Amino acid sequence: MQMYANENAISYNATGLPWLRTTIPPMERHTPQRAAVLAAIASAGRPLLPQEVLELAASQAPTLGIATVYRALKKLADEGSICPVALAGEPVRYEAAGQGHHHHFQCRECRRVYDVAGCVGGLGGLVPPGFTLEEHEVILYGRCAECTVPHEGLPVR
Ligand SMILES: [Zn+2]
Numbered sequence: 161m162q163m164y165a166n167e168n169a170i171s172y173n174a175t176g177l178p179w180l181r182t183t184i185p186p187m188e189r190h191t192p193q194r195a196a197v198l199a200a201i202a203s204a205g206r207p208l209l210p211q212e213v214l215e216l217a218a219s220q221a222p223t224l225g226i227a228t229v230y231r232a233l234k235k236l237a238d239e240g241s242i243c244p245v246a247l248a249g250e251p252v253r254y255e256a257a258g259q260g261h262h263h264h265f266q267c268r269e270c271r272r273v274y275d276v277a278g279c280v281g282g283l284g285g286l287v288p289p290g291f292t293l294e295e296h297e298v299i300l301y302g303r304c305a306e307c308t309v310p311h312e313g314l315p316v317r
């Protein structure tokens with residue numbers, strides 16, 4: 161049996177649906193390593209750096225290396241299964257595709273990036289008369305819950 165016989169017959173983007181909602185498990189469509197990378201990103205629920213992907217995927221694919229992670233990320237991004245998240249001055253992170261419009265929060269302490277549900281909206285009112293707003297980016301900065309927890313003997317005011 162050829163496991164990847166249908167690989168080229170499947171159009172990942174044709175339906176516009178993210179892979180999570182398709183009936184074909186990712187293991188049957190990707191190499192085990194790529195599947196492990198995709199599973200790590202899907203389970204994280206937040207944008208991940210390649211190094212974070214490697215650490216999360218290690219349980220599924222112990223032999224995975226950082227070079228393979230980079231290759232898998234590029235392939236998965238090319239096919240539309242994951243999306244790059246580029247914050248200014250930061251290495252590119254990746255998140256699962258098909259999540260709809262949302263924004264991000266970066267913790268200044270641990271540098272991790274989290275999803276923020278919803279949108280401030282009403283930004284069209286900020287542009288000068290005669291201008292047309294086409295898109296926007298909103299990034300929130302602060303401390304995540306974990307980094308806000310007071311350390312022993314070092315109360316956070
Ligand atoms: Zn943090």
Ligand SMILES: [Zn+2]
Pocket residue numbers: 261262263278279280281296298
């Ligand atoms: Zn928005």
